[in-house]
Amino acid sequence: MSDTFFSGAPHWRWLIILYFFVGGLAGGACFLAALLDWFGRPEDRPVVRTGYYVAAWGAIISGLLLTIDLGRPLRFWHMLFQSANLPALMFKGWSPISFGAWAILLFGLFSVLSALGAMAEEGRLQTPAFHLLHRGALAKLVVAVAGLLGFFVAGYTGILLSVTNRPIWADSPWLGALFVASGASTGAAALMLLAPGRGATPRSLEWLSSFDSNALVVELLVLVVFLVSLGSVNRVWVSVWGLLLLVGVVGFGILVPLGLHLKPARFGSLATRPVVNAAKLVLLGGFLLRLATILASEGIDRYRVAVGM
Amino acid sequence: MPEAMGFFTDTTVCIGCKACEVACKEWNQLPAENGGIRELSGDSYDNTRRLDGIHWRHVRFIEQFSGPYNGRWLMMSDVCKHCVQAGCIEVCPTGAIIRTEFDTVVIQSDVCNGCRACISACPFGVIDINAVAGTAQKCTLCYDRLKVGLEPACAKACPTDSIQFGPITELRARAQKRKDQLRAQGVEAQLYGADPQGPLGGLNSFYLLVDEPEVYGLPRNPKLPSRNLKQSTSFSVASAAVLGVLALVGLRKRRMDEQPPSLS
Numbered sequence: 354m355s356d357t358f359f360s361g362a363p364h365w366r367w368l369i370i371l372y373f374f375v376g377g378l379a380g381g382a383c384f385l386a387a388l389l390d391w392f393g394r395p396e397d398r399p400v401v402r403t404g405y406y407v408a409a410w411g412a413i414i415s416g417l418l419l420t421i422d423l424g425r426p427l428r429f430w431h432m433l434f435q436s437a438n439l440p441a442l443m444f445k446g447w448s449p450i451s452f453g454a455w456a457i458l459l460f461g462l463f464s465v466l467s468a469l470g471a472m473a474e475e476g477r478l479q480t481p482a483f484h485l486l487h488r489g490a491l492a493k494l495v496v497a498v499a500g501l502l503g504f505f506v507a508g509y510t511g512i513l514l515s516v517t518n519r520p521i522w523a524d525s526p527w528l529g530a531l532f533v534a535s536g537a538s539t540g541a542a543a544l545m546l547l548a549p550g551r552g553a554t555p556r557s558l559e560w561l562s563s564f565d566s567n568a569l570v571v572e573l574l575v576l577v578v579f580l581v582s583l584g585s586v587n588r589v590w591v592s593v594w595g596l597l598l599l600v601g602v603v604g605f606g607i608l609v610p611l612g613l614h615l616k617p618a619r620f621g622s623l624a625t626r627p628v629v630n631a632a633k634l635v636l637l638g639g640f641l642l643r644l645a646t647i648l649a650s651e652g653i654d655r656y657r658v659a660v661g662m
Numbered sequence: 663m664p665e666a667m668g669f670f671t672d673t674t675v676c677i678g679c680k681a682c683e684v685a686c687k688e689w690n691q692l693p694a695e696n697g698g699i700r701e702l703s704g705d706s707y708d709n710t711r712r713l714d715g716i717h718w719r720h721v722r723f724i725e726q727f728s729g730p731y732n733g734r735w736l737m738m739s740d741v742c743k744h745c746v747q748a749g750c751i752e753v754c755p756t757g758a759i760i761r762t763e764f765d766t767v768v769i770q771s772d773v774c775n776g777c778r779a780c781i782s783a784c785p786f787g788v789i790d791i792n793a794v795a796g797t798a799q800k801c802t803l804c805y806d807r808l809k810v811g812l813e814p815a816c817a818k819a820c821p822t823d824s825i826q827f828g829p830i831t832e833l834r835a836r837a838q839k840r841k842d843q844l845r846a847q848g849v850e851a852q853l854y855g856a857d858p859q860g861p862l863g864g865l866n867s868f869y870l871l872v873d874e875p876e877v878y879g880l881p882r883n884p885k886l887p888s889r890n891l892k893q894s895t896s897f898s899v900a901s902a903a904v905l906g907v908l909a910l911v912g913l914r915k916r917r918m919d920e921q922p923p924s925l926s
């Protein structure tokens with residue numbers, strides 16, 4: 354038996370599952386928006402702006418979810434400053450929850466700046482200072498930092514789980530990589546759903562759809578490697594969570610959307626709006642991935658207590 | 663600076679009276695579970711079942727019976743191990759968990775914000791949330807009593823000296839002697855956590871066991887959570903790099919696929 358089976362479950366439930374999903378999606382969307390901002394074409398601007406809005410709202414919602422989930426929410430700032438030694442900063446480079454708190458804060462800051470730039474570009478903010486945030490070197494720098502922090506936020510949640518002593522999470526070093534890939538695919542999916550409303554061109558959507566296919570393939574490969582690396586711990590999947598992982602994540606969240614991207618004609622009624630349907634399924638799969646990996650491990654506490662460990 | 667202090671628990675003389683559990687609850691003013699209406703476990707005489715935010719001591723009953731008259735009881739008073747290399751301290755993002763001058767590990771309840779990272783980091787399942795405080799809690803090795811020269815409440819209350827408190831070096835020597843004595847009598851005794859070269863740099867609360875660690879609910883080779891940090895980070899960065907390259911290749915392909923603008 355893996356030594357991880359002797360630890361206690363941290364009661365990370367719905368708020369954290371939702372946070373992992375929203376944070377991953379926002380991070381992935383921000384990364385793609387920044388990439389298109391730097392290397393795309395003028396016709397990609399609607400997607401770029403949508404990406405920054407998704408990132409900013411995602412970061413704000415993530416911060417709220419994390420705070421509400423604390424046992425003492427009003428002490429959330431203890432993660433950023435040493436409460437007994439103000440204004441000294443609180444930062445542990447070796448603790449993912451510590452550097453993650455800073456990453457969320459900075460990601461929020463830079464994605465909101467990028468979103469303000471996007472609003473200025475759309476003419477919704479007239480103050481000249483905001484125009485510095487959508488054209489020129491400063492704007493490029495801000496969105497680059499936001500994009501990199503976005504990918505960081507998408508992946509660190511998996512590293513956070515690995516840097517514990519819990520079954521499944523600490524039994525493999527691949528969760529971070531898996532969450533990065535899932536963040537990228539769900540970020541692209543969110544953009545495919547939302548960007549058309551902001552005037553995205555078919556060419557931008559085509560690129561998003563082809564990137565999403567690639568991200569799904571990477572996600573599937575990393576998921577397989579993750580499962581192989583779990584070894585004997587895989588027996589925990591002989592449960593409702595395993596079914597969810599296989600049917601919900603692999604089937605509906607990866608293989609069906611991949612099929613819709615590559616060979617839509619084979620999917621009957623789903624093929625009427627293949628990109629939209631694929632995007633919805635990718636979002637569902639991304640959510641179920643977090644749900645299954647978190648709750649499968651959380652449930653083991655009950656097992657531990659039940660057998661008197 | 664005072665020397666490292668801790669517990670040596672000789673499980674062979676524990677009689678399961680739970681005096682330590684009660685003394686701990688009383689001294690630390692820990693609330694009753696479920697308003698004092700306790701559900702019985704139903705399959706064991708052990709109704710506490712686990713350590714958590716309101717049970718900082720737990721007398722574990724291990725009932726090894728293959729028939730009504732054939733078997734044995736093992737009993738172990740379990741507690742925070744006050745690890746020399748503590749996973750809980752390592753991950754705590756608020757600095758609430760500290761190492762004291764007695765080399766023990768204490769959670770400062772007024773600093774903790776209840777993020778619960780320490781619960782999943784502890785290899786022994788020691789910590790949990792105390793619902794009254796809303797913070798993570800566990801044994802403090804009676805830090806308040808140590809400060810004024812008293813021994814911890816549990817060790818004081820233990821009627822058989824199964825829980826012994828003292829300087830770690832002294833306790834280790836005593837534990838070694840006891841192990842040798844039992845082995846000479848043919849008992850398969852072993853020390854768990856007494857070796858400073860062993861896992862986590864040794865445990866400042868260590869045990870004498872007469873069965874495998876797993877039987878007592880103890881991991882054979884407890885590890886620090888940070889063991890996965892480097893590898894996990896590298897794989898995540900690699901995955902991000904692959905996705906970034908795929909995205910750029912896609913953009914380049916799109917540019918190359920574009921028809922050159924017609925001159926007419």
Ligand code: SF4
Pocket residue numbers: 742743744745748749750751767783784785786787788789800
């Ligand atoms: S046993 Fe757990 S709670 Fe106690 S010091 Fe070690 S890691 Fe921390």
